Amino acid sequence: MSAPGTGASAASPSHVSVIDGVLRIAVATAENGTSLSPAGVDQGTAALRAAGPEIRAVLLVGEGSNFCAGGNVRGFAGADDRRAHVGDIARRFHEFVLALDAVGVPIVAAVHGWAAGAGMSIVLHADIALGGPSTKLRPAYPSIGYTPDGGMSWTLPRVVGIARAREMILTDTVLGADEAVRLGVLSRLVADDEIESEAVRIARTLANGPTAAYAGIRRLVGDSQHRTLAEQLDAELESISSAAVSPTGIEGANAFVEKRRPDFTSLERD
Template sequence: MTSLDGFSKVQLEDGVLRVTIATAENGTSLDGEGLVQGARALEAVGDRIGSVLLVGEGPNFCAGGNVRAFASAPVRSECVAEVAGVFHDFVRALDAVTVPVIAGVHGWAAGAGMSLVCLTDVAIGGPGTKLRPAYPSIGYTPDGGMSWTLPRIVGDARAREILITDTVLSGDEAVRLGILSRLVGDDVVQDEALRLARTLAAGPTSSYSGIKTLVRDSRSRTLAEQLDAEAESIAAAADSPVGREGVDAFIEKRRADFASVK
């Protein structure tokens, strides 16, 4: 896996853009440089990627913001606003991605870490994975979109309870609620996330993009409007290189080679 020019926290290999969002330094808190590099890379690489993989380096996926830095700042509001601005630039870039976004969630995903988990398409954890909003514990309110994504995953009432009571969610509970996709062994969380990211990167990218667009736009549509959008999308897919390869492979009883038609 090789780093992109000038980017130490972002690597691209086999169509997978790997972004390190936290390191062991400062207790696996959110890594500002990783977020800046990640946002820039997402804008720069464009069609060169087939999936995005979010990882943390150290004992946790991401333990949240650097609270010690908040405490030592001359003007705390300015410090937190700056951190939120950098974080939200990355969130916007991630939300705009049309390829699958995967996270390997080992250890804690707290605060900003949990916000990132809620943004992914597939989040893989382990029996030892734990999630926690963490914001109320320091008297703060959510950032990173958690107040928007979490209600859409678990419902408004459950989201309010989780956020207000600062609930610690086990891996099993997070899967049951739909925040994590599935659990694997703690020692293979990142390996499995990378395997999936590589598999999806070699898959029907335009199909994934269409799925993500349909799901995203369904938030503001009626069922009748969504049916029209689905009909238009599937018809376009049928005559696309990817759609042709998929159907032809099915008829010819062979494995589709989507990478050859991207």
């Protein structure tokens, strides 16, 4: 079914759907060579901002031969005002990235084929990114004389280190699947024909888990970038103490003692 607030119509088919608590967003389609879909970005942003407790995980996919082959360079080159056109696409893309960052639930990416330019930027915002042996990633921006967008200049240094990030972006390094896993850009690999099905399985599993705890984990990990160890320990102390008396934490601990499976979803949908 379509997620609310996307504004999809017959003229603009829906790039978002919600199934079993998972918000699925298609960031690219076969149209325009699997380049970043402005409609997917806009609809995804609206759906993420409108997400209520029924949304418990996000799944990012590409529909076509690639996850996302980057921006629509033909569209860039054909624009009457390239500055205004590229600036508008980047602004809308950045709204999507900020909505991803703010959503608070786990984000899973099913990365098949190429994730280049904007596609690689999106992968770097996923909590779990699955690829296959044929998956390849590439910054791509220097190849057309552009600089990064979508947060790549912020996320990539935090994943691979600033020196390696500079080298990768400046030399437009193509990352094969094994190297991407070794560097932490991808989480792990599965068979090429199982990438989306495994990503769906993980997203559904997360959607049935302790959403409140997941939100706390994402906050702690994200905020650790600008804290000292002492500050992070204080944040962990406050977070785990609060979790202990939350409905989620009470249910989890009680279920463990009672040797039963915890029921987090009914608690967190109330």
